[in-house]
Amino acid sequence: MEKDLEPFSTRVRRGAVLERNCPSREVLKHVTSQWGVLILIVLEGGTHRFSELRRKVDGVSERMLAQTLQWLEGDGLVERIAYPVVPPHVEYSLTPIGREAAGHIRALADWIEVRLPDICDAQAARVAA
Amino acid sequence: MEKDLEPFSTRVRRGAVLERNCPSREVLKHVTSQWGVLILIVLEGGTHRFSELRRKVDGVSERMLAQTLQWLEGDGLVERIAYPVVPPHVEYSLTPIGREAAGHIRALADWIEVRLPDICDAQAARVAA
DNA sequence: GGCCTTGCTTACTATTCGTAAGTACATACA
DNA sequence: TGTATGTACTTACGAATAGTAAGCAAGGCC
Known part of the structure; x- marks a missing residue:
């Protein structure tokens, strides 16, 4: 088989x-993609425009922001609403399942931040050895 | 500043x-790296040898398995024990903080598997539209 | 001697990513 | 009138990263 x-x-x-x-x-x-994680965390805080996400997710390029949003939209985790105005106005928000996913991701991110001192200690200990 | x-x-x-x-x-x-996620999930099930991980994590190359294990070991999430025998025998297991991380990751993976039908529906709906 | 095993490492190639620029308007300002 | 600015992207291209395949060490087995 x-x-x-x-x-x-x-x-x-x-x-x-x-x-x-x-x-x-x-x-x-x-x-779990590099930018997907951060985008979900930010969107958990509410609806954002493209440029707002770009500013909040420090270091993301427009290219990867657009691509990652398209992935997440394709998976039904993110909803995209475009208003036909000039200059363009597009809003991104989490769908109900997107909110569930974001919850798990944020739990992981929070955990890392809490445990970061321990992790850094472990790294330092290895360097010393 | x-x-x-x-x-x-x-x-x-x-x-x-x-x-x-x-x-x-x-x-x-x-x-959250592609292979890091899967390695943590497998190691949550107990200690594994390199080749056992390679077999269980379907699709991973030896190169990426070695590299990812080194990242996780460097972060203090995975412990590596090498027995000085020939042929080599190396065992990988989770440290206490590694177990915490793996718990979060598995929660996310389990959630995805449960929600996969909904996600697929969302994908199909988008294709139809 | 030749082959098998394990746990890697090393070349080389394919894929992905980051950087920078371009686009189509509308508004603000000089 | 002309130039600059802002938005939400897309596109080209060089750089980084991942995948593929081969090599290696060293002992046991036939």
Whole structure:
């Protein structure tokens, strides 16, 4: 029985992220991408315009911001509303499932910030050794 | 006041992942990296040898497995024990903080697997529109 | 001697990413 | 009237990163 011939529903039901072709791998990639993480955290704080996100997510390029927002929109985690005005006005916000995802991501980010001293100690200890 | 001159401790205390030079960004990058996520999930299930990880984390190359394990070890999340035998025998396991990180990651992965049908529906709806 | 094993490392290539510039208007200001 | 500014992107191109495949060390087995 080859993996590729296995019915979609089976893979979904089993929910096997560890498997190469599992569709959850893609979603995981979008959500945990370098900028996806930060965008979700910011959007958890409310609706933002493109340029507001660009300013808040320090270091993101317009290219990657646009691309990552398209991924997240494609996965149904982010909603995009464009007002047909000039100059353009576009608002991004989280969908209900987007809010769930953002909750998990923020929990992880918060944890890292809390544990950062421990992690830095570990890094320093390794350098010393 | 320039960001780069701001004392390290201040940035740490504030724990600002959104800032470009915050050290938590690096850790976040390692933990949420494509293979970091899956490695943490597997290691949560217990100690594994290099080749066992390679088999369980479907699709990872030896190059990226080694590199990601080194990141996680450097951050103090993974412990590496090498037995001086031939052929080599190396065991990887989670440290206490590694176990905490893995818990958050697995919560996210589990959530994605549960929500995958909804996400796929959202994707399909967009394609139709 | 030749081959097998494990846990890497090292070249080389493919993919992705960051940087900078361009676009289409409208408004502000000189 | 002309120039500058702001928005939300897209596009080209060089740089960084990831994937592929091969190599390596050193002992055991036949």
